[in-house]
Amino acid sequence: MVYVTPANWRPQGIADLEPRAWKALRETDRSVCVTAGAGAGKTEFLAQKATYLLQTGLCPAPQRILAISFKRDAARNLADRVAARCPPEQARRFVSMTFDAFTKHLLDHFGAAIPADLRPPADYEITFLTSDQLRNFLRNVDAPNVDPDRLDRAVAGTSLPLDTAGLKPRTLQILQAFWTAMYEEFDQCQLTFPMINRLVGLALRTNPMLRRALRSTYPIVLLDEFQDTTTPQYDLLQQIFDMRQTIFTAVGDDKQKIMGWAGAMDGAFNTFAKDTNAKRISLLCNWRSHAELVQIQHIIAARIDPQVEPADARGRRIVDGHISAIWVSRTREEEVTALADWIAAEIAAGLPAHDIAILARKRVDRVEKALASALAERGIALRNLARNLGAIALQDLLAEELTTILLAFLRLGAKRRDPAAWALAQESLLRLETSLDADDERAQRKVADRVVAIAATLRQAMSTAPVSPVGAKAIVSLLGDEIGLGALRRASFSYQREAEFTRVVDGINMLLTESTAEAGTWSEALDRFEGIDQIALMTVHKSKGLEFHTMIFFGLDNSSWASLKPGADEELNAFFVAFTRAAQRAFFTCCEERGGEIEWLQELLGNAVPKIPFP
Template sequence: MKKDPMRYGGRPASAVPPDLWRPTDVDDLEPAAWAALKFPGSAAVSAGPGAGKTEFLAQRAAYLLQTGTCQRPRRILAISYKRDSASNLARRVAARVPDEAHRFVSITFDAFTKGLVDRFSQSLPGPWRFDDYEIEFPKDKEIRSFLTTLAWDASGPMRSELFALHEGRFLSDIVGAWSLPTDPGSPPATAAEFAAWSWWNAQYLRPPKPEVDFTMLNRLADLIVRTNPGLQRALRATYPFVFIDEFQDTTSAQITFLKTTFGHPGVVTTAVGDNKQRIMRFAGALEDAMARYRSDFNAKQFNLGWNFRSSPDLVAVQHHVATQLEPAIVQAISKANVEVGHVPLTIWTYNDERRQAQHIADWVAQDISTANRAASDFAIVARQKVADLEPLLAKELARHGIALRNDDTYYGKLRLQDVLKHDIARLVLGVLRLSAQDRGLPTIWTDTHALISRIRGDGHDAHSSRRASDHLAAFTAHLRGALKQHSVATTDPRELVNLAASIVDTDELEGFARSQHAGDEAEVVLSALAHRLGAVMAGETNWGRVFSAVSAEDAVTLMTIHRSKGLEYHTVIVLGLDDRQWWSYRKDVREAISTFFVGLSRAAHRLIFTCATSRARNGGIGELYRLLDVAGADEKHWT
């Protein structure tokens, strides 16, 4: 009997010939994207803001899966640095190749390394083996105290070298750069390695229960793979194709682990990043991770040159700032739809913050009214401390009936942005919204149905899909009846969240949470969602409005620039172009300009900088004002 490749592996009978393959859901790809997508070896893809890097990775996954280049049952591993990036990429691939989506594993870096440690800890060399551990995040003052004590106990040149170590970079640069030996043995001779060795002894080898952070988990995962050739071969055989997103933020520990695990001719890697958006230096990001990657993985460089987000005017502004980071960079080509009548770049100054909030609210309300825009078309971002800016802005926007959603706000142990983008929260909220409104939500139905199938590990055939659909319909019908019998005012938000979450088995939910994001627990996500639900239930009587208010999709978004990374809006207002918001500018000018670049490149059509004083031009960030002046910013002072 002839073997069925759909069952036994290899290339499926329905595989598309590579020369005939076409992208899904997009008209076409730019030439550089086509070249990188089809390149048979490892590739370093430079993708600036708006270049569509997530879309590129989704299309490359579709190409590898649909052409049979990634043969069954082998998989593609996609590693991201943020939860929402991993989830977003997984959703895009599932939408483009639903029948093969189970062979695409999208996960955060920390989740992948932690998963290896949790599963294979008993294979660690004897001195490193453990039964259990605790995750701790040491504060800078604790690390400084440790280094100071270590230095005073040392002598000669090592003492001064230990004193010179910086606590803020110690875990990433020192602990993360030290490859664990199979036997800790005696202390190393160099100051840096001695400090790392001493840290492991103090935190891991001596206490009753090891205490680790994610850098240490990374080092343990690296040791596991290095000392287990069978596991190393299995990982390379399972994942012959590996994607790494946001590679510019890679740390020394992470790139070393990648080389240990996947630095082999049998594995093809694709790293996507943009050095201009390297804003994680404080967390240990390498100075030039992409150059290190090209060297370590013998990767070919590809540069994506199209911008699908921003208008030609704003692309020109972005290019001017980008040349401060990469002088020889070629300007991107805007492929965005052009809207006429906009002043693309403006600086607004005010006499005080109250007038600033009032004018911004009035202007946003008028623009929504006259241009038929939604509140969600607007983002207000700041370098830091957005919570201090929220009260005035929320009050002034509320005068016009416009909501403000602060994505930086904590609910329980999670920030709102992380809650709303978590797959478990999306599942629960989807179930609640479908229960409150039995028709007219096809997108939410499709998304919730897909999440149930993923969490339960259902098959991908028509029978499994129909079974999940029937289960979702029956469950929401039952919950709809319960909602009709209980008022908003008398309902416990936590009980409601737990009820909606029971659409899947508790163990399945916990397992799914752990598999997606390192350190995550379903309980933490559900608790955070319940806190958010409780906050929006106050004073409301209609369940449909309550569940819509949880995600506040029709609201102006407020967030830090760091949290805006990867997002895009029609109009972006950057608050606080002054020394208070940018107090650390002189400490690291390059990172400050990179952060500035990330903030301004979120806008598609309009970019507005504001300052609640007219004296900021002559302060410590005068250079940023000069950049905007040369880029053609229009300036207005509002009294």
């Protein structure tokens, strides 16, 4: 392997990095704590740093780089960027996972290190407990007055074994009953991710050799969205890695901390910098938004952190007229009608529907009910990304690796020439064929020939199969047979469990079945599957990590946003995060009939965001 000298290395796939990003990238002798504000390109920065470390040999084989993200799509996006910039033999040494997937991987591979009385069976299932389920358990153990959230936090924050954790007798009794119930009172053992975290921590304490092996394998660790790290997650990092010897790069922004309700640490960056002796660097460029929009973003950012530095806007304004405004309607009916008319006019003027996003604070299903018919009357589809397809949310399904792989092959079956789908299908199949050497030209030709064969088989089948629910199910089944279910399940650690694999496959079948409705061709059905020419509807929290030309906050009034008030720091953070998803424009609808104005927020935004009667 020929390496590039650090002095001669240049960014891959982009023109350049801002000076501060260069500084953070070249710091490899100590950990760095990188504050990356909205639009700073933190994912691109992490991809460039990983590429730099691999291509210069600063992370030599067989050592690997571990990247931990909080969302599956972010982890996949980061892995794809590194794979596009590095040769396969280097990209294979970059491991990108969510924190939950990483801990689950450790449990599945090293669970034998857990003492027998706490070791879960191999066929355990992942579960997500609701507040009602926790309340039912607490009633069953004669503790109905205990807050379910308190129990949840106790499970996540208490190390195993419980009898050595120094707990009060009643707390110990409840937690022991909880673990027993999760192991024994269902057909299969049920584990939550906080439980998995505690089990992995026990395995590490029981087997120091495991800790040494992980430190040797991953001397470099990248941490994305670090502001949302929970205390148990940070504790596990401290157990696995030597905080002064491992070279960390932690990236995030305290102004974008929106997971406090889920246990995100207070002062995560300060704790990290102290524990690792990290160098602190702030990125200033905003590559997403133009200067006028960045000025409004700074008003909100300064309310969160008065010391925040103004961002350097690098986006280009390409729209005329208002770039932000509060549209005030008298009634709900006027609000919906005016919004539908405005969106229809924008689409008629050339703005693709999928470049528009509508955000709701909560109760997305109610917003869908209010808007969908009005938009449909104008020939516009509204896509509720929060709704479930079986046991998986639509937005999560679209981020699944399995979805990405199958969609690439389906595109090849529907259309003879699709270079992007071809490249993704070949890359995916090479990754699935673990017995092949990606550096071997014969292996690459073998994979290319197989892609051709699978595409030809699919093309033949899709040319005769009806564009219908029956045809959709048959095509997905055929594709599974052609690629091989075993290979597909090896594509991700989570798919090795039957329940998770089935959950995603069922979701894919359901979405493709829906997408065939009124579609004339398979290409049209796949466009609907992906959400092309559909307006995205989602919660504010789910907008994190995304980007749209135009964002519309539906119902920014003191009813829908009752929790957005002075002193509610996390609500203002969430508002800031959502506002900064906009590349060109961000608008708000406000309805006098529903709730009226949020006066303090309008005073904060001032003349930068004018109030306009709507219609």
